Amino acid sequence: MRIAFTLYMLLFVTLLTGCVTSHPQNATEFRAAVPGAFLAKVDKYEVTEPFQKVASRFEKMAPKCFNVSIKTVSQSTTSYQVIVTDYKPTVIVGEDRAELHLQQHHRQGVMKITEEPEGGYYLMVFDAIKLDGENTRIEYYGPSVGHETIIKAVKGWASGENVGCPDLTA
Amino acid sequence: MLLASGCSSTKLYKDVLTHNLEVNSKTDSVEAILDIYSVGMQCESEYLGTVALDRNSIELGIVMGKPSYLIVGFASSSFWSNSSGFISYDFTLLPREAFRYEVDVSYIDNIYNVIVYEVSQLTGGKREMEAAELRNCHS
Numbered sequence: 001m002r003i004a005f006t007l008y009m010l011l012f013v014t015l016l017t018g019c020v021t022s023h024p025q026n027a028t029e030f031r032a033a034v035p036g037a038f039l040a041k042v043d044k045y046e047v048t049e050p051f052q053k054v055a056s057r058f059e060k061m062a063p064k065c066f067n068v069s070i071k072t073v074s075q076s077t078t079s080y081q082v083i084v085t086d087y088k089p090t091v092i093v094g095e096d097r098a099e100l101h102l103q104q105h106h107r108q109g110v111m112k113i114t115e116e117p118e119g120g121y122y123l124m125v126f127d128a129i130k131l132d133g134e135n136t137r138i139e140y141y142g143p144s145v146g147h148e149t150i151i152k153a154v155k156g157w158a159s160g161e162n163v164g165c166p167d168l169t170a
Numbered sequence: 171m172l173l174a175s176g177c178s179s180t181k182l183y184k185d186v187l188t189h190n191l192e193v194n195s196k197t198d199s200v201e202a203i204l205d206i207y208s209v210g211m212q213c214e215s216e217y218l219g220t221v222a223l224d225r226n227s228i229e230l231g232i233v234m235g236k237p238s239y240l241i242v243g244f245a246s247s248s249f250w251s252n253s254s255g256f257i258s259y260d261f262t263l264l265p266r267e268a269f270r271y272e273v274d275v276s277y278i279d280n281i282y283n284v285i286v287y288e289v290s291q292l293t294g295g296k297r298e299m300e301a302a303e304l305r306n307c308h309s
Contacts, residue, residue, distance in 0.1 A: 063301070064301060070257075149280045162278060163283065165282050166281060167246070167281070169246070169256065
């Protein structure tokens with residue numbers, strides 16, 4: 001499972017870059033690259049939660065959950081692979097819009113294929129946009145396959161249901 | 171499970187103090203543990219022991235007036251994928267006189283959370299502790 005996951009991640013990075021000559025260096029470039037990339041998607045939905053609550057959960061939970069390093073070990077009779085991944089969250093909150101950027105840097109076990117932005121390759125971006133006093137729109141940019149636990153966790157932060165951290169080893 | 175916590179010399183925590191810490195846990199597919207360390211003046215930590223969070227509620231005592239470094243760990247394993255995982259959340263707690271502490275631990279559907287509350291023994295007032303209060307001395 002771990003090997004499959006790692007191969008998938010490389011594929012996602014590769015497809016996102018097209019000819020593998022460059023990789024999005026910031027969230028704006030990432031948002032622009034996702035719609036045309038294979039195995040990537042944009043997902044938009046609304047939650048019945050006031051924008052301020054959503055933004056404050058982004059601010060509280062992102063550092064709590066994503067300032068982590070994850071070590072995965074894959075072992076079979078013929079191979080042994082160790083991958084260490086550092087995650088980096090960034091939350092930007094404005095009056096009507098909050099952004100959550102999640103980057104990942106493979107410290108060990110994965111070869112770097114293009115120039116990596118400071119903090120790591122962009123893995124996903126969530127935008128929370130104020131609609132009215134009670135509703136908020138969420139826009140997700142990122143992989144269309146895998147990472148369901150992260151997506152589910154952030155959806156929980158937006159909706160207020162089962163608020164917690166995704167188990168990044170799951 | 172205990173080996174998965176990364177501590178090769180795991181021992182049971184000797185709970186000899188007045189109970190001032192209550193850990194309420196709710197997990198669906200993992201084994202949860204609590205590692206307890208004392209923290210010295212120079213930020214050095216000493217491993218005191220591990221408590222298995224195998225009941226809904228566990229009460230124990232930690233030293234008053236001195237910081238304790240606590241690690242809540244969740245260990246999972248899957249026979250079908252021949253994989254195992256361990257993820258943890260750590261924090262430092264400085265227990266005060268006239269207060270007790272509650273820690274709500276959950277792991278449901280691959281989503282985990284650890285929330286620490288301080289409860290006044292005089293008024294019964296309960297408040298969630300902020301991340302800044304729970305940082306360890308290396309943060």
